[in-house]
Every structure is written in structure tokens, then in C-alpha cells.
Amino acid sequence: MYWTRTLIPTTRETPAEAEIPSHQLMIRAGLIRQVSAGVYDWLPLGWRSMQKICAIIRQEMNAIGAEEIHMPALLPAQLWKRTRRYFDYGPLLFRLADRKEAEMILGPTHEECVTELVQAYVRSHKQLPLTLYQIQSKFRDEARPRNGLLRVREFFMKDAYSFHTSLESLHETYQAMYGAYVRIFQRCGVPAIPVEAQSGPIGGDASHEFICPCDSGEDVIVRSEDGSYAANLEQAGRADGGGRTLADAPAAPPGELHKIHTPGATSIEPVCRLLHVQPRQMIKTLVFTVNAGESRQWIVACVRGDHEVNEAKLRKVVGNMEMAEDRTAREAGFVIGFVGPHVVNRVQARLVIDPDALMVPVAVTGANEADWHVTNFNWKNNLLAARCGDAVVADIRNVTPEDRAPNGAKLTFHKGIELGHVFKLGTKYSDALGATYLDEKQQSRSMIMGCYGIGPGRIMVAALETRSDSDGIRWPMGIAPFHVVITPIKYEGRSKDIADRLHIELQERGVDVLVDDRDQRPGVKFKDADLIGIPLRIVIGEKSLSGGQVELKRREEKQAILVALENLADTVTNLIRTNV
RNA sequence: CGGGGCGUAGCUCAGCUUGGCUAGAGCGCUUGGUUCGGGACCAAGAGGUCGCAGGUUCAAAUCCUGUCGCCCCGACCA
Known part of the structure; x- marks a missing residue:
């Protein structure tokens, strides 16, 4: 294919809407064009690569x-x-x-x-x-x-x-x-x-x-x-996600549940700041629902303050639930932002406790009252004595870097x-x-x-994300739009004849060849060749041609090598075969 | 869906706060010339419904309302 016969709209500048490297490069190299949000045209270079991937x-x-x-x-x-x-x-x-x-x-x-x-x-x-x-x-x-x-x-x-x-x-x-x-x-x-x-x-x-x-x-x-x-x-x-039961809850230390005013503090972080406690001393309580037809069941999930609920794990315990809608939960009596585990004493709900939340002996948690939290919360004292029956202990949180893999290795x-x-x-x-x-x-x-x-x-x-450099794309050979770009310094006279001949010769060997036949200065051609990232580049210029040679350069290497014209097709096909 | 930002030439953007006469720059494009091994230079040009609709005003790219589109963070999703 000849550059002037196809459509390769490269741009020097990066479009404003592209943030990640692959996106920027796909637009700059003329692989794709956005038609609307999340919908794209595939231009010739991008489409060639796509077809190779599909093949x-x-x-x-x-x-x-x-x-x-x-x-x-x-x-x-x-x-x-x-x-x-x-x-x-x-x-x-x-x-x-x-x-x-x-x-x-x-x-x-x-x-x-x-x-x-x-x-x-x-x-x-x-x-x-x-x-x-x-x-x-x-x-x-x-x-x-x-x-x-x-x-x-x-x-x-x-x-x-x-x-x-x-x-x-x-x-x-x-x-x-x-x-x-x-x-x-x-x-x-x-x-x-x-x-x-x-x-x-x-x-x-x-x-x-x-x-x-x-x-x-x-x-x-x-x-x-x-x-x-x-x-x-x-x-x-x-490693230690299972095995615990309610009976493992730490013994009740002395001390009463203590209400404390926390205006506007609806999440872990502000509460910690206000009360000078660590997230790991808190119990995070989230409300989910299971909707089975007309009936609705409430799920109250508790994890330690520094942990995140893993909905997939929770789903395995309680069935297909979803995060409760704010308004309906409030109507049912959940003071969203200030919910504590003991809400189940007031609202009919199924309680699921993560083992790590269970092991917090004295916790800070929501008071089930707007703008109030409680300190000195203890599972045995404040909850389980009354409602042991419906609660379950299960791994319902995301792992963290402090956890160990099931086999005990570091994560x-x-x-x-x-x-x-x-x-x-x-x-x-x-x-x-x-x-x-x-x-x-x-x-x-x-x-x-x-x-x-x-x-x-x-x-x-x-x-593109894993292989590109500051000059542009570096296609893996297997999915490159072209294997080779031929760049005549001037597309005229002897250089043109050789470029055209190589084009045919390589194509006959099944090599995908792009000839940069544009009337452009060499610098422009080199920059574009790097940007569109064709793995092999053949430069045809007077310098080496006088010795019957052309330059062959791999995109990932700085230096070109000189190859005699008669050996070129063999050298190129070998490189293609041995490079992925 | 919540929060934030942006729509001005093919692209990147200035102008908008404080309304004013012919709407600008760089890149790209066209023509001519000089250049020619890593994004050249000179000259002349083409190219605009200022997203769209309505309003305020003597006057709107600029102010107001609505609307559409796009981007980012989050939520949602696999």
C-alpha cells in the first residue's frame, strides 16, 4: 500500500479528550475516530490491526x-x-x-x-x-x-x-x-x-x-x-476468612454504650477525625435489600471501618441483593449515615458480620440516630445477647494488602x-x-x-498501553497494521524504482508493506513512521544506495543496520518470522 | 444518577470577568518560490451557523433561561 493512496491522518497534537496513552496514540496515529461517546470509526491502520487480531x-x-x-x-x-x-x-x-x-x-x-x-x-x-x-x-x-x-x-x-x-x-x-x-x-x-x-x-x-x-x-x-x-x-x-462464629466475639469489657454527638459525620473518615479514633476501631454498617417479588428483606452488613464490603461475597451469603435505595431505607427506619449493627433490634433485618468486624472488642459505630454515634460498642453486650439467632459471620469484605493469600503467601x-x-x-x-x-x-x-x-x-x-514509547506506538509484529514501512528519502528516480520494486518483492513473500511515497521532508516521514509504530523501517537514501545498500531499522532499536539490496527480502522475512 | 469542567476554523486554544465596529493565534490545508537524512522558511490564500433555541439590549461569542453534545471524578456495570 502507498501512503498517498490510503488514509492515515496523523496529528502532532494530542486531542483534549484523550487521557490515557493508548487513547491518545490511537487518535494521533489515525487508528480510530470518535463518532459519539463510546462509539468509534476504525480507520485503515486500526482496522488492519483489528483484522490481524481477529485472524x-x-x-x-x-x-x-x-x-x-x-x-x-x-x-x-x-x-x-x-x-x-x-x-x-x-x-x-x-x-x-x-x-x-x-x-x-x-x-x-x-x-x-x-x-x-x-x-x-x-x-x-x-x-x-x-x-x-x-x-x-x-x-x-x-x-x-x-x-x-x-x-x-x-x-x-x-x-x-x-x-x-x-x-x-x-x-x-x-x-x-x-x-x-x-x-x-x-x-x-x-x-x-x-x-x-x-x-x-x-x-x-x-x-x-x-x-x-x-x-x-x-x-x-x-x-x-x-x-x-x-x-x-x-x-x-x-487465609483466615472463614471458620469464625458468633461465639468467637470478644468478651464484654466493662463500660456502657456511650452516645456521642457527631453532626454531619456520615462516613468513617470524618467520625475518626472528630472522635480521634482509627478506622480499624470502627464498625461500618451498610444496608442492602433482597427483593424477591413483592416481599423485601433487609440485609445489614458489618465490616471493620478500614475494610470494604465485597458485594459478590455478600451475595453468596444472602442471595441476590443490592445496595438499599436511600429513600426506602430511611422510610424503613435506617438512619443512613448513622446506622449501627444494633439497628436490628429495631428493624427486622438479617445481620451479616465480617470476622474482622466481630473481633473488634470495643468499637465506635453509628447510633441509629441522626448526627449521633456510639462508643464502647461490644457485640456480646449490645447485640448478641438479645438476637444471636439471625446473625451470621462470614467473609464479606475485599482483601487488603495486610491479608495473606489462602496459601499463606503475601499479597x-x-x-x-x-x-x-x-x-x-x-x-x-x-x-x-x-x-x-x-x-x-x-x-x-x-x-x-x-x-x-x-x-x-x-x-x-x-x-499500546504496555509497549509504546514517547515517540509513539510499537506494534507487536503479530498485530501490526504493516510489517514494514519503506521510507524513501526522496520518492523519485532510483530511490522510487527501488521502493516500488521492494514493495512488490516483499508483498509476494506475504509481507505487509507500506511505502511512504509522500512528497514530504524526511523528518516528517520519520516522525510519522515512529508514531504509527510499524515494526520494521527501510530507509532508501543516496548515502547507502551508492554502496548498493539500504537501512533497516527495528522500531524498538535506536540504530539501523545496512543491508545489501539482494539480501533485504530474506532479512526482512526472517525478522518477521522470529518476532512476535 | 450525583459532583466538576468544556463546546469559538480540520486540530490545539485565546477572546467572555467589564457586551461595541471587520472574531484571532499556532498547527494543518491550497498556490508560488527557496529548501530537503528527524515534524523547514518566505509570500499569497482558502477556511467560522462562536453547539442549538429562546430571552435581555440600540448592540450578544460575551449577560440570562432552556436544551443538546463531549470530557473527568464517583455511583452503577463485566
């Missing part, structure tokens, strides 16, 4: 026996109502109506669609296992799209779905996927750490995320120092970008949509499913 994904999917299909992005709402996700997915779901007022959605994921497809044609255990995948646009009406391609409303996703007659078969495919994912990220040249993620209905090791460690990431992963344990923050367990925290997710689904969708098969004994059974997603756009973001 790698396809090869690895096909290699483990997954078969590509394509499903629509536009889906009938009806299908999603059958699994209730139409209601459960919330405002993240794009909803629209067609001209007949029929409700439609834009798919944020395709479990319903693929399960419905499979139930239509697969009836026998002889047809299973089966793995189908697609690479396709997904739509999510994100509350706040941000950070360029990191969080967007329309994006590509590779989503694969597998169907099985047994957990063993599911596990086999899961392992194959896991292996394929490792190879995909490796071939794309981005680091990706598999971490334990929330496991859903099957439990155990049923879910892994692949995270690229990077400061711009929105996820937090926790690793043990010895590298043997890695999980996302939501999932991360700790480290990293931010990262989620690139992919493998997940054992179970029978949630096959049950809801009737995806059943007949087994050898003519028994009808629900298929067991797994699902496996990758965000190709995020792979690109991760590559």
Missing part, C-alpha cells in the same frame, strides 16, 4: 475445534424475556422498538441466541459436545463510556459457547479454551495473567479472567508474591485490563430455553454450557 483468534479457535458462526446483533426482546435477562440486565441493555412497536434489543452478549439455535437442531448426545463462536459487534449502554476503547458502547467481541453432556466434557473444553487464550495473547504480544474470577453457579475453578497488568486498567487483581495465587479483587479470598495488588474471560455456565440458559438432549437411556437432560469471551479492541489497547 489470530480465529486460528486458535478453529485449532481447538470451535466452529465460527454469525448471529444478529438485533434481537427480539422476547428471547431475552424467557431468561429474564431482559429485566435483570438493567439499563446496560440497549432497547428499541421496530415500526410495529415490537420490542427489540441490541445484543450485549449472545447466550440466549446461541442456546436457542442449538436447542433447535441438537437433540442427541451423539451431537455433543459442540463449540460455536462468533466475532461480532456488541452493544452496551454504558453509563459512562471512557478511556477510548477501554469502555465503549459498541465493540467487537469474540464470544464462544460450548455445549456438553457432562461436567467432564465441559472441563475438557474449558481447558482447551484456556490454552487457546494463552496462545492468543502470546501471539498478539500482550501480557495476560489468568486470574480466578467469580465462579457463578458451578463453583470451584469455574471461571478465569485474563488480565493485562497496566496502570490504565479498571480492574484490580490480587496476586500472591510467590505467583501461585491470582484472583480478581471481587473473588480474592484470604500484591495490580490494576489491569480484562482482555478475556472463560466461564463455566452450567444449565442456566439451557434450562430456560429448553436446550435438552436425549442421553443413551432416552432420558432428556439439559445441556451443560460454557462461555468464553475476548475483546479484540482491548487487546489493541493493552498492546
Whole structure:
């Protein structure tokens, strides 16, 4: 391809709205252009890279026996109502109506669609296992799209779905996927750490995320120092998270519950400042609700003042709850901002106590009265004596750097970008949509499913975030828009002839070549070549040409080497083959 | 959804506080010339509904109201 025949709108200046490096570079190098919040055009360079990423994904999917299909992005709402996700997915779901007022959605994921497809044609255990995948646009009406391609409303996703007659078969495919994912990220040249993620209905090791460690990431992963344990923050367990019961509450020291005026201090920090206590001496009390149809159950969750409630862990204890709405909670008698555990003496609620909160012998906590807290709170004195029955002790908080991994090792925290997710689904969708098969004994059974997603756009973001330098992008060879950029100092005369010839010669060897045929000063061409980050650059200039040579420079190295023209094609193809 | 910020040339921004005559700069673009190995220089040009609507005023980019869009922090979400 010739530079003047394509569209590579590089810019010297960084657009104001781009904050993270990958976003700035994608715009400056002319990879993408924003159309609206979280919606982007893919320009030629960006699209070339995207297609290479997708090609790698396809090869690895096909290699483990997954078969590509394509499903629509536009889906009938009806299908999603059958699994209730139409209601459960919330405002993240794009909803629209067609001209007949029929409700439609834009798919944020395709479990319903693929399960419905499979139930239509697969009836026998002889047809299973089966793995189908697609690479396709997904739509999510994100509350706040941000950070360029990191969080967007329309994006590509590779989503694969597998169907099985047994957990063993599911596990086999899961392992194959896991292996394929490792190879995909490796071939794309981005680091990706598999971490334990929330496991859903099957439990155990049923879910892994692949995270690229990077400061711009929105996820937090926790690793043990010895590298043997890695999980996302939501999932991360700790060495002493379980085992305690109410009976372990520290004995009651002497002293009465003491009310103290704390006007306007509705959170831990101001209370600590006002009363000169440490967060770890406080008990943080949060109110959640479980809405089961018409009935509503209140959940009061207590963690130590310096800890955070982990909603996923709490959900495992109490079922599908959510943070209580401020107004309704107040109406029910919770003085939001000043709630203490003993509120359960007044309002019917289920109490869940984190072990560390339980072990605070004398605590400061809310007085259940606006602008008041209490000191000298003790579980045995002030609560358990009366209401031991409904309370449970459970690990419901995020781990902190002070915690130890389940295996006892020290923990480290990293931010990262989620690139992919493998997940054992179970029978949630096959049950809801009737995806059943007949087994050898003519028994009808629900298929067991797994699902496996990758965000190709995020792979690109991760590559740019982790490899760029102050001059611009440094594409990994495997996903670079072009392998080589040929930069004639002057695109005329002998230099032009050689550039054109090399272009053909390299292309015939399957090399992707860009010739900078612009009538520009060399400095401009060099700066642009660095910015768009093509891994190899061939400079054709009088200096070396007189000796029958051209300069070959790798983007990540400062120095160019001189290569004789007749050896160039071999040298280039070798470099491409040996570089990822 | 809560908080903050911004919409002026293709891009980055000034002008707005204190209303005033023809709305500016740099980059980019066009033409001509001189240059030519790390974002050249000279000259001449093209390019603007000042986001949109309404209001105040003799007069609005500037003040007021509404609205749309975009960005950031948080909440939500995987």
C-alpha cells in the first residue's frame, strides 16, 4: 500500500479528550475516530490491526475445534424475556422498538441466541459436545463510556459457547479454551495473567479472567508474591476468612454504650477525625435489600471501618441483593449515615458480620440516630445477647494488602485490563430455553454450557498501553497494521524504482508493506513512521544506495543496520518470522 | 444518577470577568518560490451557523433561561 493512496491522518497534537496513552496514540496515529461517546470509526491502520487480531483468534479457535458462526446483533426482546435477562440486565441493555412497536434489543452478549439455535437442531448426545463462536459487534449502554476503547458502547467481541453432556466434557473444553487464550495473547504480544474470577453457579475453578497488568486498567487483581495465587479483587479470598462464629466475639469489657454527638459525620473518615479514633476501631454498617417479588428483606452488613464490603461475597451469603435505595431505607427506619449493627433490634433485618468486624472488642459505630454515634460498642453486650439467632459471620469484605493469600503467601495488588474471560455456565440458559438432549437411556437432560469471551479492541489497547514509547506506538509484529514501512528519502528516480520494486518483492513473500511515497521532508516521514509504530523501517537514501545498500531499522532499536539490496527480502522475512 | 469542567476554523486554544465596529493565534490545508537524512522558511490564500433555541439590549461569542453534545471524578456495570 502507498501512503498517498490510503488514509492515515496523523496529528502532532494530542486531542483534549484523550487521557490515557493508548487513547491518545490511537487518535494521533489515525487508528480510530470518535463518532459519539463510546462509539468509534476504525480507520485503515486500526482496522488492519483489528483484522490481524481477529485472524489470530480465529486460528486458535478453529485449532481447538470451535466452529465460527454469525448471529444478529438485533434481537427480539422476547428471547431475552424467557431468561429474564431482559429485566435483570438493567439499563446496560440497549432497547428499541421496530415500526410495529415490537420490542427489540441490541445484543450485549449472545447466550440466549446461541442456546436457542442449538436447542433447535441438537437433540442427541451423539451431537455433543459442540463449540460455536462468533466475532461480532456488541452493544452496551454504558453509563459512562471512557478511556477510548477501554469502555465503549459498541465493540467487537469474540464470544464462544460450548455445549456438553457432562461436567467432564465441559472441563475438557474449558481447558482447551484456556490454552487457546494463552496462545492468543502470546501471539498478539500482550501480557495476560489468568486470574480466578467469580465462579457463578458451578463453583470451584469455574471461571478465569485474563488480565493485562497496566496502570490504565479498571480492574484490580490480587496476586500472591510467590505467583501461585491470582484472583480478581471481587473473588480474592484470604487465609483466615472463614471458620469464625458468633461465639468467637470478644468478651464484654466493662463500660456502657456511650452516645456521642457527631453532626454531619456520615462516613468513617470524618467520625475518626472528630472522635480521634482509627478506622480499624470502627464498625461500618451498610444496608442492602433482597427483593424477591413483592416481599423485601433487609440485609445489614458489618465490616471493620478500614475494610470494604465485597458485594459478590455478600451475595453468596444472602442471595441476590443490592445496595438499599436511600429513600426506602430511611422510610424503613435506617438512619443512613448513622446506622449501627444494633439497628436490628429495631428493624427486622438479617445481620451479616465480617470476622474482622466481630473481633473488634470495643468499637465506635453509628447510633441509629441522626448526627449521633456510639462508643464502647461490644457485640456480646449490645447485640448478641438479645438476637444471636439471625446473625451470621462470614467473609464479606475485599482483601487488603495486610491479608495473606489462602496459601499463606503475601499479597500484591495490580490494576489491569480484562482482555478475556472463560466461564463455566452450567444449565442456566439451557434450562430456560429448553436446550435438552436425549442421553443413551432416552432420558432428556439439559445441556451443560460454557462461555468464553475476548475483546479484540482491548487487546489493541493493552498492546499500546504496555509497549509504546514517547515517540509513539510499537506494534507487536503479530498485530501490526504493516510489517514494514519503506521510507524513501526522496520518492523519485532510483530511490522510487527501488521502493516500488521492494514493495512488490516483499508483498509476494506475504509481507505487509507500506511505502511512504509522500512528497514530504524526511523528518516528517520519520516522525510519522515512529508514531504509527510499524515494526520494521527501510530507509532508501543516496548515502547507502551508492554502496548498493539500504537501512533497516527495528522500531524498538535506536540504530539501523545496512543491508545489501539482494539480501533485504530474506532479512526482512526472517525478522518477521522470529518476532512476535 | 450525583459532583466538576468544556463546546469559538480540520486540530490545539485565546477572546467572555467589564457586551461595541471587520472574531484571532499556532498547527494543518491550497498556490508560488527557496529548501530537503528527524515534524523547514518566505509570500499569497482558502477556511467560522462562536453547539442549538429562546430571552435581555440600540448592540450578544460575551449577560440570562432552556436544551443538546463531549470530557473527568464517583455511583452503577463485566
